[in-house]
Amino acid sequence: MTEVLAADGRPLKASLNRALRRQKLRALALIAPLLIFILVSFVMPIADMLFRSVENEIVSDTLPRTVKALEGWDSSSGEAPGEAVFNALYTDMALATEYKSHTRLGSRLNYELTGVSSLFRKSGRRVKRFDTDVYADAFRDADPAYADPGQWAAWMSDDTVRAAVPVTAATYDAWAKMIVEVDNDDPAKEEPWDFVYTALYNEAVAGASLPVAVDVSGVEPVSLRDQFVEVDKDWLDIDVWQTIKIYAPKYTNGYFLNSVDLLKGPDGAEARPESERIYVVLFIRTMIMSLSIMGMCVLLGYPIAWLLANLRDRTANLLMILVLLPFWTSLLVRTSAWKVLLQQQGVINDVLVWIGLVADDGRLQLINNQTGTIIAMTHILLPFMILPLYSVMKTIPPSYLRAAKSLGATDWTAFWRVYFPQSVPGIGAGCILVFILSIGYYITPELVGGTKGVFISNRIAYHISSSLNWGLAAALGSILLAVVLLLYWVYDKIVGIDNVKLGG
Amino acid sequence: MVEEKSAFVAFERVQKSYDGENLVVKDLNLSMPKGEFLTMLGPSGSGKTTCLMMLAGFETATHGDILLDGVSINNIPPHKRGIGMVFQNYALFPHMTVAENLSFPLEVRKIGKSEREEKVKRALDMVQMGDFAGRRPAQLSGGQQQRIALSRALVFEPELVLMDEPLGALDKQLRETLQFEITNLAHELGITTVYVTHDQTEALTMSDRVAVFDDGRIQQLAAPDELYEKPQNSFVAQFIGENNTLDGVVQEIKGDTCIVKLDSGDIIDAVPVNVTKVGERTRVSIRPERVEFNRERLHDDAHTLKAEVLEFIYMGDIFRTRLRVAGTDEFVIKTRNAPDQARLKPGQMIEIGWMPEDCRALDA
Numbered sequence: 071m072t073e074v075l076a077a078d079g080r081p082l083k084a085s086l087n088r089a090l091r092r093q094k095l096r097a098l099a100l101i102a103p104l105l106i107f108i109l110v111s112f113v114m115p116i117a118d119m120l121f122r123s124v125e126n127e128i129v130s131d132t133l134p135r136t137v138k139a140l141e142g143w144d145s146s147s148g149e150a151p152g153e154a155v156f157n158a159l160y161t162d163m164a165l166a167t168e169y170k171s172h173t174r175l176g177s178r179l180n181y182e183l184t185g186v187s188s189l190f191r192k193s194g195r196r197v198k199r200f201d202t203d204v205y206a207d208a209f210r211d212a213d214p215a216y217a218d219p220g221q222w223a224a225w226m227s228d229d230t231v232r233a234a235v236p237v238t239a240a241t242y243d244a245w246a247k248m249i250v251e252v253d254n255d256d257p258a259k260e261e262p263w264d265f266v267y268t269a270l271y272n273e274a275v276a277g278a279s280l281p282v283a284v285d286v287s288g289v290e291p292v293s294l295r296d297q298f299v300e301v302d303k304d305w306l307d308i309d310v311w312q313t314i315k316i317y318a319p320k321y322t323n324g325y326f327l328n329s330v331d332l333l334k335g336p337d338g339a340e341a342r343p344e345s346e347r348i349y350v351v352l353f354i355r356t357m358i359m360s361l362s363i364m365g366m367c368v369l370l371g372y373p374i375a376w377l378l379a380n381l382r383d384r385t386a387n388l389l390m391i392l393v394l395l396p397f398w399t400s401l402l403v404r405t406s407a408w409k410v411l412l413q414q415q416g417v418i419n420d421v422l423v424w425i426g427l428v429a430d431d432g433r434l435q436l437i438n439n440q441t442g443t444i445i446a447m448t449h450i451l452l453p454f455m456i457l458p459l460y461s462v463m464k465t466i467p468p469s470y471l472r473a474a475k476s477l478g479a480t481d482w483t484a485f486w487r488v489y490f491p492q493s494v495p496g497i498g499a500g501c502i503l504v505f506i507l508s509i510g511y512y513i514t515p516e517l518v519g520g521t522k523g524v525f526i527s528n529r530i531a532y533h534i535s536s537s538l539n540w541g542l543a544a545a546l547g548s549i550l551l552a553v554v555l556l557l558y559w560v561y562d563k564i565v566g567i568d569n570v571k572l573g574g
Numbered sequence: 575m576v577e578e579k580s581a582f583v584a585f586e587r588v589q590k591s592y593d594g595e596n597l598v599v600k601d602l603n604l605s606m607p608k609g610e611f612l613t614m615l616g617p618s619g620s621g622k623t624t625c626l627m628m629l630a631g632f633e634t635a636t637h638g639d640i641l642l643d644g645v646s647i648n649n650i651p652p653h654k655r656g657i658g659m660v661f662q663n664y665a666l667f668p669h670m671t672v673a674e675n676l677s678f679p680l681e682v683r684k685i686g687k688s689e690r691e692e693k694v695k696r697a698l699d700m701v702q703m704g705d706f707a708g709r710r711p712a713q714l715s716g717g718q719q720q721r722i723a724l725s726r727a728l729v730f731e732p733e734l735v736l737m738d739e740p741l742g743a744l745d746k747q748l749r750e751t752l753q754f755e756i757t758n759l760a761h762e763l764g765i766t767t768v769y770v771t772h773d774q775t776e777a778l779t780m781s782d783r784v785a786v787f788d789d790g791r792i793q794q795l796a797a798p799d800e801l802y803e804k805p806q807n808s809f810v811a812q813f814i815g816e817n818n819t820l821d822g823v824v825q826e827i828k829g830d831t832c833i834v835k836l837d838s839g840d841i842i843d844a845v846p847v848n849v850t851k852v853g854e855r856t857r858v859s860i861r862p863e864r865v866e867f868n869r870e871r872l873h874d875d876a877h878t879l880k881a882e883v884l885e886f887i888y889m890g891d892i893f894r895t896r897l898r899v900a901g902t903d904e905f906v907i908k909t910r911n912a913p914d915q916a917r918l919k920p921g922q923m924i925e926i927g928w929m930p931e932d933c934r935a936l937d938a
Contacts, residue, residue, distance in 0.1 A: 472632055475652040477679035477728065484653075487678070491669045537598035 081427050090451045116551075123544035126322040129314065132175040133162040137318040145315060145336045150306045159274065160197065161241055164265045167194040181539050182324065182334075183313045189304050198264075201292045206267040212284035215225075223258035225281045229368040234279045241269040311455075312336055325545035349529070349546065353553070356488040356526045358448075359440060360508040367455035367504045368497060375459035375496070380468070393456050399448065405517045408446040412436040412518070438520025446518045447508055454507060455500035462496030498565050506554055526550060581605035581641070582766050583629070583734060588638035590624055590790075598624050600790040602638070606768070606783075608733070611760050615777040616787030617813070626736050626770050626789075631655050634681050642734065654934045655680075658727035658735040658765075662742055664719045666711035672698070672722050679730040697729040698722075700759065704922045705873040706872060717748045724756065728763065737761070737769045741776065753780050778802065786810050803861075808936040811859040818860045818905050824849050824935065831930050832857055833877075836898040842877045843930035848937050856937040860893075862908040864932040867924045869918075878927040881905065893917065899926065 076085040100299065122135050130137050135158035166172035176190030209216035216222075221240065225231045232239040244534040245266050246257035253260075316334055317324060324334040331347040332339045374393065378386050397403060406484040412418045414433045422428040436442055474484035512527040519528070526546060533543035561567070583606040590599040599621040606612050614622035627633040629640060631652030639646045647655055666675050675850040675913065676694040685693070696702045701721040711719055720740060727735055737756070741749045757780045760767045771777055777784045778798040785795045786809075793813075794806040805811035808819070822836035834856060849856045863894070866872055867881070884903060885896040892908050895918050898903040907926070909915050918924065 258653070295807065467663060469661045469663060469665040470667060472630070473659065474653070474678070475632075476630055476655075476657060476659035476736075477682065477726070478653050479678070479682045480653055483682055488667050492667075509932055541575075 083553065087095055115426070119544045119547050121544075122323045122541055123325050123548045124323065126317055126324070126542065127320050128171075128175055128178050129317050131226060132166050132169075132171045133159065133314065135159075136314065140311065140315050140318065143315065145308065145312045145313065148308065149297075150308060151223050151311055153293060153295050155311075156298055156305075157268070159298065160202070160268065160294045161244070161265045162261065163193055165248055167197055169250050177538070179317065180311055181328075181537075182317060183309055185304060186310060189302050189310065193305075194299060198486050200264070200294070200297045202264040202268045202294070202297075204292060205271040205286070206262075207265050208286050208289040209267055211282065212286065213282045214520050215282050216284075217261060219259050222262055228281075231281045234281070235270060235273045238266065238269040239267050239450055257451065268292075276377065325541040326549070327551055328542055329545045333567065337526045349526070351560055352524075352526045352529055355440075355548070356509060357553075358446060359523070359525070360505050362444050363447045363451060363508045364505045365454075365503050366444065367452055368501065370448065371452055371455035371459055371495075371500065373454050374496070374570040375463055378456070378460045379463035379466075390460075393453055396450065396453060401513055402517075404450060405446055405514050408442070408449070408518055409437060412442055412445065437518050438523065440519075442518040442520070443523035443525075444513050445514045447511060451504045451507055451515060454503045458499035458503065459493065459496040461501070463493055466492050494565070498561070502558070502561065505557070509554060510550065580607040582610075582643055584639075584641040585625070585629075586639040586641065588625075588628065588640060589632065590606060597636075598790055599628075599635075602790075602792065602900070604785060604792060604795065606766060608766055609755060609761075609764050611767045611769065611780060611782045612789055613771060613777040613784045615665065615771060615774060615779040615784050620787040621790040622770050622785075623738060626738055626768060629768060630657055630659055630731070630736055640775070649906065655733075656730075658730070658732035660720075660723050660735070660737040660740045661671060662739045664711070664723040664740075666719055666723055666726070668711055668716075671707065672703070672709050672711065672714070675711070675722065676726050676729045679726065682698045683730060697725040698908065701755070711801040716744050717752065720744065720752060721755075724759070728759070728765070728850045730766065734766045734768070737767065738872075739771055740769075741771075742773075749776070756780065766931045778814070784928045786813060788813070790917050795904045803925075804847075805859065805936070808938075809855050811934070811936060816862050816908075818859075818862060818865070818907075818916055820858050820900055820905075821938065822854050822856060822858065824854045824856050827852060830934055834935055836900045840877075840879050840900050842879065842933060844933040844935040845931050847934045849935045856935045858933050858935050859938045860933045861930055862893075862906045863910075864928050865902065865907040865926050866928055867907070869916075869925060872927045873929075876927045876930070878925045881924050881926045882924040883920050883924065885920060886918050897924075897926070 072081040076082045078085075096279045101436055102560045136155060139155040139158040140151060143155060163172060166175065168189065172190045172194040173187070176187035176451050179190075180187035223246075226239055226242050226246070229275075242262060245262055249257045249260055250364050270280070271286055271289065271291075272286075274280055295305075304310055304318065316336060318396075322334070327334050327339050330343045333342045334340075344484070374389070378389055378393070380388065409416075413419070414437075416436075418436060419428065419433045423430050423433065428434060436445070470488050470492070472485050474488040475481070509525070510527050511525060512531055515525045516528050516531075520524070527550070530546045530550075533539045533546070584606075585602045585672040588599060588602040593685060602621075602625060614620045617681055621791065624633060628635050631647070631650065635648060639689055640648060642655065644820055650791075666672075667678070670678065675691050676697055680693060687755055695704065698707060701724055703718065703721050705726065706714065706718065707721070711722065714722065723740065727737075733906070740756075741752055744752065753776055756767075756769075769777075769780060778801070781798060783795060783852060784801050786801065788809050794810045796804075796806075801810065802814055805814060811817050811923050812817055812819070815910040819934050820842070820850045822834040822842075824832055824839070825835045826833040826851070827846055830845060832849065834842050834844050836842060844856075844858045846852060869878070872878065879899050880907075881897040881899045883895060884898055887894040887896075895907050895909070896903070897905045897907060
């Protein structure tokens with residue numbers, strides 16, 4: 071086939087592509103601000119949240135040596151780890167204290183085991199005053215070269231020395247890095263700290279050849295295990311070590327297990343004690359309440375939408391304004407208004423007592439429980455049901471109902487067999503909107519929900535702003551996202567997403 | 575009236591008002607025998623659709639009685655009237671297949687499944703749509719949808735079928751085919767049909783009788799030929815077909831003819847239709863195809879008018895010639911394109927006349 075040429079002799083395809091490319095670029099440029107905005111403010115935070123829900127680098131970053139040493143420890147032995155692990159912990163802790171990362175790690179592990187936070191704080195304060203200074207003194211006394219920072223720096227850049235005392239070399243490097251980063255000093259002018267000498271001592275005792283041969287065998291070894299236990303007996307607690315070991319990997323499913331009331335044990339997931347289970351109940355409650363709110367919205371919204379779609383324009387417009395009125399007031403104001411209305415000494419109870427439906431001493435509990443949340447949220451989310459319903463109903467010509475009646479159907483049959491099926495797309499759209507909005511709702515349940523009427527989102531907010539357990543908040547959020555996506559998928563399978571209409 | 579006793583459908587002094595101030599239908603009287611195909615024709619807003627809706631039961635009459643087979647149906651809800659109806663936009667239920675649409679009226683009448691299927695099949699075959707039972711309305715063309723709407727209105731065998739501008743949305747050719755099919759079907763099945771349209775050709779070709787509506791009243795109720803040839807007033811004359819009008823004063827009435835003096839001073843013969851006395855102002859109406867300019871074909875004593883040819887339009891089967899006659903430039907004559915037919919030239923002076931019975935003196 072011969073190639074078709076454009077008027078200027080170029081291949082027609084190339085010309086067309088060039089012409090279209092400009093169009094595409096222009097279109098892209100037009101949506102670029104929105105695209106960037108969405109990327110930055112929506113896609114990235116969600117990705118970050120998903121990442122945070124499994125991310126757990128803090129343990130292995132803060133206690134790299136301890137984590138490594140713990141690999142050899144068997145948690146089922148019933149014994150706390152031995153000297154080697156405490157040696158590693160000493161170095162890690164001494165460094166972490168300078169970086170001030172030990173408190174962060176303490177809070178992180180405290181989510182899993184209460185008490186770890188104070189244990190780490192306490193140990194961080196004391197780790198500098200451990201009795202290991204005897205090692206440093208012994209080396210300095212044996213040969214002044216060990217007191218010379220410059221000499222240390224020279225040794226540590228000598229490969230034969232490094233090969234002879236590898237642990238000391240690595241420890242020195244970590245120390246030197248810390249000196250530069252935290253203290254902004256030159257390691258070549260600073261005498262190494264005790265933990266470097268401790269490493270050197272340990273290697274010397276083990277028979278390594280020192281850069282300057284000295285005999286330190288006469289020095290009484292200091293048990294770091296005892297030092298730590300002296301700070302806090304909890305260091306002998308197997309649970310502490312187990313927790314560290316379980317959360318040692320860079321990525322963990324611990325947050326997710328936590329979100330579904332499970333516990334990450336040494337042998338995988340375990341059930342949490344009954345008294346500590348809250349999230350599954352909360353998830354189920356969130357679902358059930360969202361479904362109830364959705365159902366209430368359908369029941370209340372359908373007739374209003376029908377009226378809106380069938381009244382004369384003037385009246386319909388007025389009604390529409392009433393429907394949209396809630397949007398014009400602040401969410402907080404509306405929710406507070408519900409507090410006024412629903413409380414036991416509130417307007418609704420007063421009226422009920424006044425007309426004698428309810429005894430004065432039997433006033434209804436309408437707020438700070440699930441009833442309150444459902445009432446207030448139904449009111450707040452009702453427009454989201456009415457609007458899609460209305461816009462779908464508006465497109466159903468009245469002649470369908472007339473046709474059905476002329477064919478012999480009663481009012482009810484005509485409605486149920488002819489009108490209702492055609493309004494289902496609107497119901498679908500409204501339900502999806504209301505359900506998804508309510509499942510993640512926060513302010514209203516917080517204000518009127520009391521303890522029984524709160525949603526999972528309130529718990530997420532608590533973990534984000536109060537307990538600062540962002541990993542757990544992220545895991546809960548991810549589960550919520552997954553549930554919504556799952557329900558969306560189920561809805562698509564049953565009703566079909568093509569059947570959702572927001573209008574036209 | 576004796577006739578009303580045998581009437582199948584009757585409107586008796588029916589009035590309708592929506593706002594309590596204006597009457598949309600004013601004092602409507604109409605009776606239809608069984609099996610008749612009656613068309614309500616009129617411009618929009620003339621009240622014809624309102625009448626149909628009152629008959630179907632979707633609007634209530636403000637005053638008066640609507641009788642079906644001798645029984646007042648004013649208080650019978652639409653679904654109990656048993657009247658088939660075809661809507662302007664077809665109103666086929668979009669969420670049901672064609673077969674389900676047809677089955678619907680049978681289901682609500684609690685007819686058994688096998689009988690239902692048989693009736694649906696018969697109704698579909700009746701409109702040659704037997705192969706489309708499983709389709710959705712959206713998958714059909716306009717004409718096919720119209721056929722389904724028609725068979726749905728007929729499937730439960732109503733004795734009365736109402737059609738509200740059912741062919742309005744179709745193209746001309748399809749419309750003509752369906753006009754023919756609908757009338758044939760209606761006559762074959764012997765159903766009484768009330769058909770609403772604003773298309774006068776449709777009304778004339780399909781109906782046994784046509785009721786011309788204007789201003790909430792029936793202006794004339796007559797068979798198509800009578801309606802066309804003998805309009806009762808100038809509205810009907812104007813509304814049905816093309817028409818030439820000339821204004822003047824009645825000068826003399828003798829029996830079934832009268833002499834009218836036009837405003838230009840010319841004298842013409844006419845049939846007095848709704849003029850009663852000499853000196854009354856009148857508007858005479860002459861159909862373009864009844865105007866004769868060949869002197870030999872006119873009566874010897876016929877009055878003639880001088881005319882100047884302004885325009886000659888060749889339209890294929892006919893010629894349309896615009897003339898200046900008695901002070902108006904809009905006088906049109908139509909002549910058949912026959913081999914011996916004269917082709918007039920602009921500027922030519924001719925003499926025109928007509929049979930007195932073709933020229934009707936109507937209200938001014």
